[in-house]
Amino acid sequence: MSAAPEPLDPPQLADLPAPPEAAPAPEAETAARADDAAQAAGRTAGELARAAERKAAALLAPPAPTRLGDVVPAPERIEPDATADYLLAADAVIRVSADPAAVAVAGQLAALLRPATGYPLPVTDAATPVPSGGIALDLSGEAALGAEGYRLDITTDGVRIAAGTAAGLFHGVQTLRQLLPAAVESATPATERWVLPGGSILDRPRYPHRGAMLDVARHFFGVTDVLRVIDHLARYKLNRLHLHLTDDQGWRIAIDSWPRLATVGGAGAVGEAPGGYYTRADYQRIVAYAADRHITVIPEIDLPGHTHAALTAYGELAPDRVAPPPYTGTEVGFSYVDPASERTYDFVADVLGEIAALTPGRWLHIGGDEAFKVPAEVYAAFVERVQHIVAGLGREVIGWHQIAPAAHADRRILQWWGTTGEDPVTTEAVRRGARLILSPGNHAYLDMKYAPDTPIGHDWAGLIDVRRAYDWDPASHLAGVPAEAVLGVEAPLWTESVTTLAEIEFMLFPRLPAIAELGWSPRSTHDWGAFRERLALHGTRWAAAGIAYHRCPELPWPATPPVPAPRRPSPGAEPAEPPPVSRSGEPPVRPGTTPPS
Numbered sequence: 001m002s003a004a005p006e007p008l009d010p011p012q013l014a015d016l017p018a019p020p021e022a023a024p025a026p027e028a029e030t031a032a033r034a035d036d037a038a039q040a041a042g043r044t045a046g047e048l049a050r051a052a053e054r055k056a057a058a059l060l061a062p063p064a065p066t067r068l069g070d071v072v073p074a075p076e077r078i079e080p081d082a083t084a085d086y087l088l089a090a091d092a093v094i095r096v097s098a099d100p101a102a103v104a105v106a107g108q109l110a111a112l113l114r115p116a117t118g119y120p121l122p123v124t125d126a127a128t129p130v131p132s133g134g135i136a137l138d139l140s141g142e143a144a145l146g147a148e149g150y151r152l153d154i155t156t157d158g159v160r161i162a163a164g165t166a167a168g169l170f171h172g173v174q175t176l177r178q179l180l181p182a183a184v185e186s187a188t189p190a191t192e193r194w195v196l197p198g199g200s201i202l203d204r205p206r207y208p209h210r211g212a213m214l215d216v217a218r219h220f221f222g223v224t225d226v227l228r229v230i231d232h233l234a235r236y237k238l239n240r241l242h243l244h245l246t247d248d249q250g251w252r253i254a255i256d257s258w259p260r261l262a263t264v265g266g267a268g269a270v271g272e273a274p275g276g277y278y279t280r281a282d283y284q285r286i287v288a289y290a291a292d293r294h295i296t297v298i299p300e301i302d303l304p305g306h307t308h309a310a311l312t313a314y315g316e317l318a319p320d321r322v323a324p325p326p327y328t329g330t331e332v333g334f335s336y337v338d339p340a341s342e343r344t345y346d347f348v349a350d351v352l353g354e355i356a357a358l359t360p361g362r363w364l365h366i367g368g369d370e371a372f373k374v375p376a377e378v379y380a381a382f383v384e385r386v387q388h389i390v391a392g393l394g395r396e397v398i399g400w401h402q403i404a405p406a407a408h409a410d411r412r413i414l415q416w417w418g419t420t421g422e423d424p425v426t427t428e429a430v431r432r433g434a435r436l437i438l439s440p441g442n443h444a445y446l447d448m449k450y451a452p453d454t455p456i457g458h459d460w461a462g463l464i465d466v467r468r469a470y471d472w473d474p475a476s477h478l479a480g481v482p483a484e485a486v487l488g489v490e491a492p493l494w495t496e497s498v499t500t501l502a503e504i505e506f507m508l509f510p511r512l513p514a515i516a517e518l519g520w521s522p523r524s525t526h527d528w529g530a531f532r533e534r535l536a537l538h539g540t541r542w543a544a545a546g547i548a549y550h551r552c553p554e555l556p557w558p559a560t561p562p563v564p565a566p567r568r569p570s571p572g573a574e575p576a577e578p579p580p581v582s583r584s585g586e587p588p589v590r591p592g593t594t595p596p597s
């Protein structure tokens, strides 16, 4: 078995070094002794006096509107302290360790908080950042927090986030954001007391792979849409964006050595929708934006099937050497590049080589699904050659679980999308060393409808309401697969019927946070009743951020979200807040989409 997920020994908050505490205010002491004590704690008497003032102000303030436990995904450990609520003041400073990656996170935090608070929130670096009435981001190298964990302490004197990595600080910032009043999501200054609930959180992910997939091939989504999806992933501590870049209906990335793939193969989409493709610069912009949010892009070139768009551009790759006309329908399984032609392997090597050169991440996804017309032995031999090409590029292979029968390749990963709880072929591949990402079609496929009347989406894997998205355990999902072979979870969004950003958001929210929680939170926190309460509170945040979401009946949405939604909800969504935006008009009906009943 190759590397197992990061070990999870259960640390206690007490196991970790305590944050540097401010010395308690020396009440009945002389000024000189107070100064000595203050200096011992690295603070002047004036600073201590201000800390005491802040403590008094916080005690007089109304309690924080958000509870420390209202975080999604649920943190590993929470210790609330009702006496320690913190009021963010207009003159608060963000102090951060003098490390470029940490300073970048501090800049992101300031950029998150400035629009709604209207506070300047200057960022300054320090050898050992302490809150001093503001927010400290401390890259302290606490090894027990792992590659992505963080510790958050909220006291009347400020907030301290400590982590061993910038990714950990970034995740801590997402938690901090969720603990502020929902109006923090507003793009314009809001009148609000920015009170945070006191206490401590210790948090680390259950799995190293927590992803979402966006199909940009069936319908094309431009760079700004993808960047916004990346923001959504970041909020919920996901760390992988899998881009399904090629399919029968469109090829979406420029390849210099095979230019017609994008210009010809990228021209169309499902139905009448416009095509499009990412230039190299576009793709690099997406990769860099994701990396700034500690998210790795996993590009997928689907092979040998789902390649009709490539064949329209280069007939030489087709078994009959004839370039077919474009395909705009939604059938699957009919196309393939010729596995018997050496030219096909030139194509694969050139394409994967160019993509690898643009992609800093370790993984190349080679698809492998639904190549129904390729005989089994030919298919396995093809996959083995492609695995070899990927290894030659210094990268690790991910493929849909159909690649299981092919010989093992070092560190290869299978992405399970079946709808049953067992599959001997996949189990056998795991026995030979493969590891798994779980995307069970009947729980994690966000292109499935929520309910029979959902205006867009499929139902071949069943209806997936929030409870169904949430109620499964990645560790025991596939019979015969040991828990150590599971790297994590991923929620794919196929876009045969999804045509706009609002529709993407409508399918992601509120289900994406459910999958995110399965990937991040310890199993001991798993509790549908508590989750639905916590998640429903986020509707107010999504409305404030202008995110379209489905107000599905299974969640206890707050009756009157206090923050108005600036954007029109997507078709089928209940209005996010009164006064309602008109739900005029029928949801769009497109080729390949079942009209709503």
Ligand code: TNX
Binding pocket: 332, 369, 370, 400, 417, 445, 447, 458, 494, 495, 496
């Ligand atoms: C199956 S899942 C597919 C996709 C479709 C999806 C629709 C997988 C690896 N292949 O080609 O878009 O179903 O739900």
